Amino acid sequence: MDFQTQPMAPGATAKLTADALLLVLVGDKLPADLDAPLADAVAEAIKLGDLALKPGKTLYLRQVPGVKAPRVAVAVAKDGSARAIKAAGAAGIGVVKGLGVKHLAVLAAGPIGAAQAEALATAAADAVYLYRTTKPSAGEAPALAKLTLLVAKADAADAAAGLARGAAIAEGVTLARELANRPGNHCTPTLLAAEARKMAKAQGLKIEVLDRKQLEALGMGSFLAVAQGSDEPPKFIVMHYQGAAKTVPPLVLVGKGITFDSGGISLKPGEGMDEMKFDMGGAASVVGTLRAVAQLKPKLNVIGVIAACENMPSGRALKPGDVVTSMSGQTIEVLNTDAEGRLILCDALTYVERFKPAAVVDIATLTGACVVALGAVHSGMFSPDDALAADLLAAGHAALDTCWRMPLDDDYDEGLKSNFADMANIGGRPGGAITAAMFLKRFTAKLRWAHLDIAATAWKSGAAKGATGRPVGLLTHWVLSQAK
Template sequence: MEVNVAIADIVRFEAGALIVGVFEGEERPEGDTARVDEALGGAISQLIGAGEIKGKLNQVTVIHSLGKLPAVRVAVVGLGKKADITAEKLRGVMAQACRGLRSRGAGTVAGTALGAGTAAIDWAKSTQAMTEGSLLGLYAFRKHITKEPDNGEIRQLTIVDTDAGKLVSLEDGLRLGRILARATNMARDMVNEPANYMTPTDMANAAVEVSRTFGLELAVLEREQALELGMGAFLGVAQGSRQPPKFLVLRYNGRSSAENDIALVGKGITFDSGGISIKPSEGMGDMKGDMAGGASVMAALSAIAELKPRINVMAVIAATENLPGGTALKPGDVLKSMSGRTIEIISTDAEGRLTLADAIAYARKQGAKNIVDVATLTGAMRIALGDICSGAFTNNQELVNKVIAAGSDAGERIWQMPMYDEYREQNKSDVADIKNTGGRYAGAITAAQFLAEFAGDTPWVHLDIAGTNMTEKERGYLVKGATGIPVRTLVNLVLALG
């Protein structure tokens, strides 16, 4: 869908549908909604008086104009209480409204800047939220479906205002919203792909395309190069698969210095069977999404390259499958990581942290001043926080505060988890420097403590997105399947640091 802004009169705008807003508790429409109501002969006011339009958040009432407006229909959306309006709520409202209008065959839609002028929302923020909400809420992954959708697609959304003085703000919000939504949907596409269409080689090809499109530097390290660098943990996971592993390094240079301001490290397990410690067959197909962290950092860097902040950013993805082949890693094996630390393998299904150990070590060797890793790391994280919050773990409170704030701005909730030293005891090994799982209890924390060993004293945040990377049902602008979390958080973080 194409999203635009225009200086125009909503009452005279020709479209398949208009979107206007009503706050909860309003006795009569206000602003542009009042003008649309007048053109409709007071239909909106009558429905408010009858109690059919209440203004409750996400309520959508569709009124046919019957020739009283150039637009065929009007969707009146509930914005909730005016004092509580946020950009995140606007995203959900737009997603709900656009899906409803798509089902009614509206090919073009126009709307005013919802909520603009309230305490929390200016015109740029409204336009950004409306753009993100519509593009994310209308997302569908249909690449492998041959049947045409039952309903057509909304081809164009136009956000309009009569005041030419607001055009720059509208355009700024549109640009940022469009870039963030594109990047998020890119990550969704990658995660939704079946594992036979998203092998490590396919992931490397995606990185090539991203580097060419957005002007990024790219290095693809093959197995032999990883071996030369001593990446025994990463290659240990890869040895059970016939698919060659790929270690991907993307760079955005926003300033002339050679310093590496921040590294975004993403888990890139393109299919996780559990290896010799094989997973139950039920739900194993979902393990195609175990590379969501890698997809997130790649997509985030594409958006960062478009926005051009004055900061240097590196994305690192150790891409491989985890399969139980005849040469596969075994419980009881000992691996030597790039950092020099040795690791006892307790479970081959705790493989993501092995690949991340070498990826984090590589980022440190490249001089990263800050590291944020993103991974679908533990089922324990999903048990702890469900699919509402991602878990954050850190060795640096200042950095994690910035990550959480960036997530809040994006509407991607993050909850900080404890990192007490006592948890490290669970990872102690009798035969190596560390073991790769600390047992059943506090599994998300002990996994983070494992990674902390490789982050050292570099400011570091680990985001466990095991619960938030996928959703089983539609919720606001999240649609069933991959969510694209935390792409927008990562972009916001880099913009704040830059």
């Protein structure tokens, strides 16, 4: 989508050529500087009871005298915050998106800074996304291809910067959603690697994909143990964005790429198992974030690492009670084969030590326990590093893609003791998201590390079933904050 800003001047709505105009109102009064024809039309609608100046309310008007755009949508925001503007923008776009609108002009009451502009850009991109890869009957995606944001001259520079950031994040989120929405028989580890190559080539990134023999040579016994139950070969994907000198330590993102998770021998219940195609949401977010970063070109280095395989039951599959040796040399007693994400991530975390990174964040749809703890509002964030945790929290708030810091007290580590290996891969049910993070922590002694559990935020169930693209926004904002 093409995002542009245009300086707002008196009478602009009478001259602006667009298929529709979206007016975002804030609070319970019409702005005093609103062009008279538009103000009169909205005031009349309020008088007639067609519109109430309450958050979430919308209105559709046709052929407003004195307004050049043939369609006018009005949406009311709770306040001038980016979150409220995004919600109102999404509601307003929803009013016109099925009407063949290709060019939408947006006029929001009050100051529009970078955060509000970014929010409108991501709302527009979300509104027009339509999954069609395996559903051609879904029809054509909404026609919206251009958004022009009308802003005061004093706000123009900030708004343009926000739109640019929002456009890049929107591209990354859309790519992440598309990858995660594909069925497991389409988005195999091999296809995921091919899509990563395609993105990397288009954006000028370096990429390498390691196969089973190379992983065996590296000693990734834990990752390969998960992969051994499937006929689909594992892939280990490493993408490099270089925006600074090679000597500058990179930021590293590590994504869980279980392209389908049956649970293995510890088989999951059949109900809802189809949603386990989303178990590569962490991997999808890494690809999407690298896509956004490449477009924004910050002056730092970023490496995206993805461990991709299936978790399947077969005569070769990992069994409860098996002991595997990780790349770090630590041994793991596998008490539950459905706790497989941590088994692939631990080898990936050991692998990235070679980059001597400035910081490492792993992203994984790791535990149902995190769903219970936080619901779908916040992603779970774990880190022993206060500064890194603070940066991630701030990035989440800036991106409207929030996380919540969870504990990593040493007492939780007791649950991972094993009589037959250096550790077990699960603790008890209580605090399951925390003991999973404690497991990963055992492989991060040489790293500044944080873990994002996105099991509740990477996709939606029910009538709105589908990937969300989270936490591409959070990760992109974090990377940009480190460039500063």
